[in-house]
Amino acid sequence: MLEVKNLSASVDGKEILNGLDLAMGTGEVHAIMGPNGSGKSTLAYVLAGRDGYEVTGGSVTYMGSDLLAMNAETRAAEGVFLAFQYPVEIPGVSSMNFLKTAFNSVRVAKGDEPMDAMDFLKFVREKTKTLDISDDMLKRAVNVGFSGGEKKRNEVLQMAVLNPALAILDETDSGLDVDALRIVGEGVTGLRTPNNSMLVITHYQRLLDYIVPDHVHVLAGGRIVKSGGKELALELEENGYAEYSAEAA
Amino acid sequence: MPAVIETVEQVASVAEQKYKYGFVTDIDTDTAPKGLSEDIVRFISAKKDEPEWLLEWRLKAYRHWLTMTEPNWAMVGYPAIDYQDAYYYSAPKSGDDGPDSLEDVDPELLRTYEKLGIPLYEQEVLAGVKNVAVDAVFDSVSVATTFKSTLAEHGVIFCPISEAVREHPELVQKYMGSVVPYSDNYFATLNSAVFTDGSFVFIPKGVRCPMELSTYFRINAANTGQFERTLIIAEDGAYVSYLEGCTAPMRDENQLHAAVVELVAMDDAEIKYSTVQNWYPGDENGVGGIYNFVTKRGACRGRDSKISWTQVETGSAITWKYPSCILQGDNSVGEFYSVAITNNYQQADTGTKMIHLGKNTSSRIISKGISAGKSQATYRGLVKMMPGAQGARNHTQCDSLLIGKECGAHTVPYIESRNPSAKVEHEATTSKIAEDQMFYCRQRGLSEEEAVALIVNGFCREVLQELPMEFAVEAQKLVGISLEGSVG
Numbered sequence: 001m002l003e004v005k006n007l008s009a010s011v012d013g014k015e016i017l018n019g020l021d022l023a024m025g026t027g028e029v030h031a032i033m034g035p036n037g038s039g040k041s042t043l044a045y046v047l048a049g050r051d052g053y054e055v056t057g058g059s060v061t062y063m064g065s066d067l068l069a070m071n072a073e074t075r076a077a078e079g080v081f082l083a084f085q086y087p088v089e090i091p092g093v094s095s096m097n098f099l100k101t102a103f104n105s106v107r108v109a110k111g112d113e114p115m116d117a118m119d120f121l122k123f124v125r126e127k128t129k130t131l132d133i134s135d136d137m138l139k140r141a142v143n144v145g146f147s148g149g150e151k152k153r154n155e156v157l158q159m160a161v162l163n164p165a166l167a168i169l170d171e172t173d174s175g176l177d178v179d180a181l182r183i184v185g186e187g188v189t190g191l192r193t194p195n196n197s198m199l200v201i202t203h204y205q206r207l208l209d210y211i212v213p214d215h216v217h218v219l220a221g222g223r224i225v226k227s228g229g230k231e232l233a234l235e236l237e238e239n240g241y242a243e244y245s246a247e248a249a
Numbered sequence: 250m251p252a253v254i255e256t257v258e259q260v261a262s263v264a265e266q267k268y269k270y271g272f273v274t275d276i277d278t279d280t281a282p283k284g285l286s287e288d289i290v291r292f293i294s295a296k297k298d299e300p301e302w303l304l305e306w307r308l309k310a311y312r313h314w315l316t317m318t319e320p321n322w323a324m325v326g327y328p329a330i331d332y333q334d335a336y337y338y339s340a341p342k343s344g345d346d347g348p349d350s351l352e353d354v355d356p357e358l359l360r361t362y363e364k365l366g367i368p369l370y371e372q373e374v375l376a377g378v379k380n381v382a383v384d385a386v387f388d389s390v391s392v393a394t395t396f397k398s399t400l401a402e403h404g405v406i407f408c409p410i411s412e413a414v415r416e417h418p419e420l421v422q423k424y425m426g427s428v429v430p431y432s433d434n435y436f437a438t439l440n441s442a443v444f445t446d447g448s449f450v451f452i453p454k455g456v457r458c459p460m461e462l463s464t465y466f467r468i469n470a471a472n473t474g475q476f477e478r479t480l481i482i483a484e485d486g487a488y489v490s491y492l493e494g495c496t497a498p499m500r501d502e503n504q505l506h507a508a509v510v511e512l513v514a515m516d517d518a519e520i521k522y523s524t525v526q527n528w529y530p531g532d533e534n535g536v537g538g539i540y541n542f543v544t545k546r547g548a549c550r551g552r553d554s555k556i557s558w559t560q561v562e563t564g565s566a567i568t569w570k571y572p573s574c575i576l577q578g579d580n581s582v583g584e585f586y587s588v589a590i591t592n593n594y595q596q597a598d599t600g601t602k603m604i605h606l607g608k609n610t611s612s613r614i615i616s617k618g619i620s621a622g623k624s625q626a627t628y629r630g631l632v633k634m635m636p637g638a639q640g641a642r643n644h645t646q647c648d649s650l651l652i653g654k655e656c657g658a659h660t661v662p663y664i665e666s667r668n669p670s671a672k673v674e675h676e677a678t679t680s681k682i683a684e685d686q687m688f689y690c691r692q693r694g695l696s697e698e699e700a701v702a703l704i705v706n707g708f709c710r711e712v713l714q715e716l717p718m719e720f721a722v723e724a725q726k727l728v729g730i731s732l733e734g735s736v737g
Contacts, residue, residue, distance in 0.1 A: 050688050076694035088689035092707030101703055102693035109694060141707065158693065 001026045001197045002067075002166060007058035008222075009046045015056065016042040018222030024166075027194040031208055031233060032201045034219035035241040040201045041085060043219070044170040047199075048082040049075050062166065076102075077109035079165030083155040083172050090142040095154060098142045099124060099161050106162060127160040131187045149180030156187040167191070168199045173207035185210025205237040220244040280473075281338035287311060290442050293338050297411045297445075300418060310431035310441035317435045323598040324627040324659060325567050327540065330505060336473040337443045340387075382407055384448045384464045386477055396460065405458055405489075406451040410478055413449035420451055424482055428511035428548045428575070436507040436569075437544040440476045444509065447477035452487035452518075461717055463492040466508075474505040481511070483518035485551060490521040490717055503531075503566060507542045516551030516578065521559070523716050524572075525724055528564035530731075533622075535594025538566025545572035546602075549581035549610075557584040558601065559715045561724045563731040566595060571629065573602035576610035576641075583612040586712040588724075590705075590731045591624030591656070600630035600661075605638035605671065614645040617709045619728075620656035621735035627659040634671035641668065647677040650708050652701065652735050702729030 004022040008015065016039045024030050034040055045053045047060065049072035060067040067075060090098065104114035115123065124138070131153050143151050152172055159167055169188065173181055188211050192198065200211055208216075208230065216232040217224045218241070225244055226232070281292050290311050294304040319330070382396035384407065400407050406417060413421050431441040448464040466477060483489055506528060512520050522545075531538025541564075547556035558572040574583030585601035603612035618626040632643045649658035660677050682704050690700035706713065706725050713721055713728075 048688075048692050050692075051684065072688065072691040073694055073696050076692055082692050084689065084692075088683075088685045090686055090689070090704060090707055092710035093703055098693075098703070101699070102690075102695060105696070105699060106694040162693070 001028070001063060002199075003059075003061040004047075005059050005061075007043075007046070007060060008056045009042060010054050010056050011042060011052060016222055017046065019058070020219075020223045022217065022224060024197050024199065026197060028215065029192065029198045029200060029211060029213045031211075031213040031216045031230075032199060032219050033203065033216060033233060033236055033241075035244065036203075038219045038244075039222045040219055041170055042222075044082055044085075044168050044199075044201055047075075047168055048072060048080060073105070074109070076162075077106050081159055081162055081164030081167045083152075083159055083167065083169045085171040085174060087143045087146075087151040087155055089144045091144055093142050094139050095142050096121075096124070096138040099138075099158060102158065103161055124157075124161060127157060130190060131157050131160070132183055133157055148175035149177065149183075152176060152180065152184050153187070156184055156191075160187070160191055163191075164196065166197050166199070168201070169211075170201045171203065172200075173202055173204060181206060182210070205233045208233050218244050279338075279340045280336050283336055284333040285335075285337060285443070289337050293443055293445060296338065296340075297414070299411075299414055302422060303414060306426065306431060307442050310438050311443075313432050314435070314438040314442055317438060319435050323569050323629070324625065324661075325569060325596040325598050327503070327567055327596075330503075330540065332439075335505060337476070338445055339473045340445075382460055382462050384409060384462075386446050386448070386464060386466045399459070403456055403459055404453040405456060406449065407462055408449055410447045410449040410480060411445075413480075417449070417451070420482065421449070421480070424511065424513055425478075425480055426511075428513060428546050429509050429544050434544060436542040437509050440478060440507045440509045440544070443474075444476045444478040447479040447508070448481075449479070450481040450489060450491065452481075452483045452489045454484040455486045456484075457487070458489040461490050461492060463494065465494050474507065476506075477508045479508070479510045480513075481520055481522070482513045483515065483520050483554075485516040485518060487515075488519045490523070492523040492525070492717060492720055494525045494527070503538060503540050505540050505542070506565075508544070510543070510545040510572075512547035512556055514547065514549050514551060514554035514556050514578075514581075517553045518551060519555040519557075520547065521557045521717075522547070522572075523720065524558075524560040524562070525716075525720060525727065526560065526562045526564050526568070527727060530564045530595050531566040531593065533593045535566070535623075538595070539564065540567045541565035541570065542567075543570040545570065546575065547573070547583070548575045549578050549583060549607075551581070552578040552607070553580045554578050555582040555584070557586070557715070559584075559586040559712065560588070560599075561713070561716070561727065562587070562589040562597060562599060563727050565597075568595075568597040568599050570599045571601055573604070574612065575604045575606065576612065576638075577606045578610075579607040580609045581607055582610070584715075585612075585614045585616070586715045587616045588619070588709045588712045588728070589617070589626055589628075590619045590728060591621070591626045592731055592733075592735055593622040593624060595622075595624045597625070598627040598629055600628045602631040603633070603643055605632075605634045605641040605643070607637065608639045608641070610638055610641045612643045614643070614647070615711050616645075616647045617712055618647075618649040618658050619652065619705055619708065619732070620649070620658050621652035621732055623655045625657045625659070627661060629661045629663075631663040631665070632673050632675075633664075634666040634668045634673065636667045638668045638671050641671040643671075643673045645673075645675045647675070648708070649677075649679040650705065651679065651681050652732065698729070698733065701732055701735065705729075705732060 002024040007017055007020040009017040100120050213230050216228055218226040290307050384394040429437050452458050514520050528539035549556055556574050576583050583603050589597045589599050591597050616628045620626040628647050634641050647660050662675050664673050687700050706728055713724055
């Protein structure tokens, strides 16, 4: 599914990723954990193709293709989805319109016909049930005036609608209370299939109680410094990142 | 149906020729000699078989115009206009009186309107979703008006103004120039002297006009100015929604368009006037395009009357336009909703004037300016509270969005209050399309152009939702097309 080799990347001339290796198989969930400033969000943005995140070395192969050669929208059409740590507000554009535009852009990019409004409404209603998203929320402008929980639920809804092959969740648990964490965690787990993969970026073990990872990696100083099974997350919860921070420095 | 996707398809389909309406119709025309003089004014009046009083009025305007100088206070720059180097009358040849029915109209002309997507056959209109009566003005004359008989059953008059001069002279004489006097300003005075055609609408007492009315203006002939004049009267308790659309061929020289629109609303009457202005804006190097100098003014004469202006301005090389309301009747309401988009080298100086005379009058202004390329957009607005405007209120919201680094947005609000009980509020913002908004959209699969169209449509939403349903979708697409090439 995804093979990252010796990846280095910089932002504003400052090197953030420094020889990162990561291999993910189809149907797998990988968690990336690490202290602040270790490069977790940079990894997410580099994989999604954000401008200003300059790749200085290495390669990323996604389903046999060179991911780094594609622009952001092509990556999205090819099934790469990023759930944002800070979802962005788009005033005046209803969530429903945004979802429909995104969904149909991806369909058209794949050579399919866009779905009509009525069918799309039905399709979205199916997805909103489990995420506790009301019709009213769909009418409101994208993320404008949304609570932290609403924003993250909205990200998961977009993920459910776009049905990506590779979902990258960038600190989707940040800013959530216990109940919202459960809704989001269960929502994401419900989207897990043998055909898609997830890269879950988080500080804490708590999200991983819902989205149980196959592999856990520790990111420090811009590369993976340790990998293990799901028990590694519990260990980190207990001991913190102190030893890795030292290593990175 | 996501408008954005259609927009992008449309943009792709017109990539060769970015301005979709830029074609020229090859047609025999009847044209006045070049230049402007008393003789030309007489020529136009004679062509239209006008009564003596109207010729006198035109001549008075012309003589007054000679004493005036072109205004230069607007934030627009252009080479001096040579008023002698233009034609002031051009009409497709089809008999002097104009066609009686569509059978008499030159088929080439009908094909032009078909290409423009303007329905001139009533049965076509009925078959589609749109239920709109259309008056089509081609250069200097109206070539067709649809649904006249249906409207007549309700007592509504909708016809070319030249026909109204013949058929309803008492109404024209009473109201024409009563809102915008012949001496009003340089361009309105020029229009008063040489206006050729335009629409006339009269809604009698208590009648709610049963359908949307629309006029479609098309400049075709080269070097020809278009000077149309529109007059809409809503008697006590009447209601009408009216829309105008405009396009012109792509030409390297600039063409002058100086229109006048007058609206009169009596007691409890309401006029909703919407414009989708898409005159040829010039090419990406700023060559060609329409100079659009327009005077639009509505008088809320009666108590509880209401006039709303909604405009989507995407075309023209230069736009100079301030649709205004004179709020004379007590409790009358004036509204101005505007989207002005400038790209490449376009310049727009547009806004409104709200003149509060009556008690408890209120006005609302929402202006959304979007500048891209090397363009300049200025909002210029006046809110004036006169001594008699007890308890009057105004709220103005003025937002500018910049795309790219070489464009400019300016806001020039004038506020004058001579009544201590009047309340005036003004809010203004200037912003850019944020990089994170673009990335968020693109990460969800939208191309850069789709993302800009979506974000700008969101920015304009409050204004676009004021447009009649049928036109709102068109306007959304136009927003996308106008900004084509503004990113990347």
